[in-house]
Amino acid sequence: MTSKLRNTLIAIAMVTAILVGLAAYFIHGSPAELTLAEVTGTDPVIAPPNYETVPTVKLVTPSGWAAGDAPVAAQGLSVARFAEGLDHPRAMLTLNNGDVLVALTNAPTVEAKSLQDRIMKFFMAKVGAAGPSANQIVLLRDADGDGRAEARSVLLENLNSPFGMVAHDGKLYVANNDAVLAFPFSPGQTRIEGGPVKVMDLPKGGNHWARNLVLSPDGEHIYVSIGSASNIGERGMELEKGRAAIYEIDTATNANRIYGAGLRNPVGMDFNPDSGELWTVVNERDMMGSDGPPDYLSNVPIGVNYGWPWIYYRFEYDGRVEAPMPQYLQEYVRYPEYALGAHTAPLGLVFADEVSLGGPYASGAFVARHGSWNRKPVSGYDVVFVGFDKLGNPLEKQPIPVLTGFLDGDGKAHGRPTMLTWDRTGALLVSDDTGGIIWRVRGAGSKAAAPVAAPAR
Numbered sequence: 001m002t003s004k005l006r007n008t009l010i011a012i013a014m015v016t017a018i019l020v021g022l023a024a025y026f027i028h029g030s031p032a033e034l035t036l037a038e039v040t041g042t043d044p045v046i047a048p049p050n051y052e053t054v055p056t057v058k059l060v061t062p063s064g065w066a067a068g069d070a071p072v073a074a075q076g077l078s079v080a081r082f083a084e085g086l087d088h089p090r091a092m093l094t095l096n097n098g099d100v101l102v103a104l105t106n107a108p109t110v111e112a113k114s115l116q117d118r119i120m121k122f123f124m125a126k127v128g129a130a131g132p133s134a135n136q137i138v139l140l141r142d143a144d145g146d147g148r149a150e151a152r153s154v155l156l157e158n159l160n161s162p163f164g165m166v167a168h169d170g171k172l173y174v175a176n177n178d179a180v181l182a183f184p185f186s187p188g189q190t191r192i193e194g195g196p197v198k199v200m201d202l203p204k205g206g207n208h209w210a211r212n213l214v215l216s217p218d219g220e221h222i223y224v225s226i227g228s229a230s231n232i233g234e235r236g237m238e239l240e241k242g243r244a245a246i247y248e249i250d251t252a253t254n255a256n257r258i259y260g261a262g263l264r265n266p267v268g269m270d271f272n273p274d275s276g277e278l279w280t281v282v283n284e285r286d287m288m289g290s291d292g293p294p295d296y297l298s299n300v301p302i303g304v305n306y307g308w309p310w311i312y313y314r315f316e317y318d319g320r321v322e323a324p325m326p327q328y329l330q331e332y333v334r335y336p337e338y339a340l341g342a343h344t345a346p347l348g349l350v351f352a353d354e355v356s357l358g359g360p361y362a363s364g365a366f367v368a369r370h371g372s373w374n375r376k377p378v379s380g381y382d383v384v385f386v387g388f389d390k391l392g393n394p395l396e397k398q399p400i401p402v403l404t405g406f407l408d409g410d411g412k413a414h415g416r417p418t419m420l421t422w423d424r425t426g427a428l429l430v431s432d433d434t435g436g437i438i439w440r441v442r443g444a445g446s447k448a449a450a451p452v453a454a455p456a457r
Contacts, residue, residue: 029056031376032290036341039294042396044339046313050289051320058376062434063412071414072405073441076359079403082142082429082440083149087134089431089438091212091419093165095187098424100140101155101165101172102431102438106133107209108161108177135159137174139190140438147427147440153190156183164213166222168251173222175211178204180224180249199254202226203242210347214269214278215251222249223278224256227265231286233309237323244308246280246300262305262333268349268419269300274363275392277301281346281367282336284312290375294339295346297367297386297394307333338394343372344380348420348430352385356426357443360400364388367399368417368430371406381406383417383430383441403430403441 030050038045073079083089086104093101109132137156140149156162161177172185172192181196202211208227215222228244229235246266248259260266265283272279278300284293285308293312310325311317314335340346348368352361364387369380384399407413415435423429428441 029058029374029376030290032342034291034342036344036379037398039292040339040341041398042338042394044294044313046293046316047289047291047342049316049319050291052287052289055287055374056290056376057374058378059373060371060378060381060407060411060413062416063408063410063414065414065435065437069414070405071403071417071439074400074402077357077402077441077443079439079441080147082147082423082438083140083152084437086138086436086438087136088131088433089418089436090210090433091163091165092421092429092431092438093167094421094423094429095167097187098142099187100142100149100421100423100429100438102138102140103162103165103174104134104136104138105159105162105210106131108133108205133161135162137162137165141190142423147425147442149438155190156192161209163210164224166213166215168215168219168222173199173213175202175213175224177209177211178202180211180213180222200224200247200249200256203229205229206239206243207231208243208265208283210267212267212269214271216278217271217276220251222251223247223259223269224249225263225266225269225280227263227267227283228308231309232318232321233323234320240309246278248302259302260300260304260306262308262311262329263300264308266300267347268367270349270351270365272299272365272388272392273351273353274388274390275299277392279349279351279365281340281349282306283345283347285309285318286343286374290342292342294336294342295344295369296336297338297340297346297349297365298334298336304334305329305332306336338386340367340369340384340399341379343375345370345372346380347418348383350420350422350428356422357402357428357441359444360387361385361402361443363390364394366402366420366428368420370416370418371413378407381413381416383420383428402428403439406432 089102091103139155141151164175166173171182180199183196184194206229212225224247246260249256266280268281347370371380383403387395415432418431418433430439
């Protein structure tokens with residue numbers, strides 16, 4: 001091949017990439033035929049597969065929040081700003097002294113090599129998910145107990161796309177994109193100076209870069225969620241080794257093992273206070289149209305497999321997957337407990353307990369649905385509550401809206417709810433990554449906060 005011909009082919013490929021990207025952005029994709037309610041709940045409608053070469057696209061660009069504006073809280077609840085002016089706040093951790101740690105983070109910077117990579121990079125930039133990562137853990141302190149953090153300090157910096165955090169036994173565990181690290185730490189500190197110990201290497205990069213952490217109620221184990229590197233293993237299953245899974249780490253020995261698998265992108269995790277089980281929310285696969293498959297909320301018993309990439313929703317097979325399916329898999333795949341709607345992108349998860357929002361929110365799980373980029377009409381962009389019975393199972397009801405109003409009605413979004421945690425009063429904290437705000441939702445179950453004691457010197 002001559003250099004002139006090679007350059008011509010490269011130019012044609014570049015023009016094709018631009019045209020495909022623009023077509024996807026402006027015109028591609030069919031509207032949903034099913035309502036969001038039909039693909040939500042304990043028995044969702046599973047739409048026939050609509051395999052796409054170019055995904056359905058409906059991008060919602062960020063518009064920000066004007067001073068004094070806020071999302072809309074459900075009746076009986078109120079919402080206010082706990083902290084603002086943050087650079088992509090995502091995962092949060094409330095310490096036992098009331099301080100709140102927040103990961104200011106974004107995806108690692110990587111070269112877009114394929115056409116799909118370039119288009120996805122363009123899409124993520126349009127919805128406010130691009131830009132360099134701040135790579136910090138900041139500490140927010142509401143010292144006077146008025147429900148607003150008036151003190152802020154950088155606890156850790158120069159990390160690598162940090163996300164999940166756990167404080168246990170004199171250590172702060174932080175999940176970087178490529179490793180779980182443990183730093184010497186005591187609540188009350190506003191800066192960590194000591195170097196970390198590496199607890200576990202993690203597969204780095206990939207389409208799903210966030211690594212979340214949760215501590216078991218007995219403190220004996222930490223769980224790490226790791227999303228897939230691709231949509232359906234289209235880059236080869238060798239790249240997916242150690243991914244699409246939740247790991248368990250022994251806090252005494254740092255030994256680790258895969259705890260649950262076949263989870264395309266598990267992010268939020270929490271323990272159900274009634275059953276004692278670990279639960280997670282999962283982002284399902286793309287490029288099958290606006291109607292599905294649904295993202296979901298489900299439990300994670302040890303050894304569970306939810307079928308990715310070959311199977312979804314227990315009985316549905318993805319005909320696009322080229323890698324051979326393990327023979328044993330179809331006998332062990334689990335049916336998800338609760339569908340959260342098609343392409344709603346659930347990220348945050350916390351269970352209610354006796355110091356939560358009270359009223360209709362006494363038993364169940366709060367879920368932050370980050371919002372779709374590939375469904376017409378858009379879905380998510382809210383915080384909802386899924387009611388549970390006292391045996392620890394989701395009720396056969398639609399979720400209750402808790403926090404809405406993130407969409408501004410003009411093809412834009414003020415912000416995107418991302419992760420959830422409780423503050424020391426029982427109020428719900430919601431990180432808004434594109435709005436740069438931590439929202440605080442109060443209800444009948446929230447109590448007054450006592451002032452934070454000054455740290456010992």
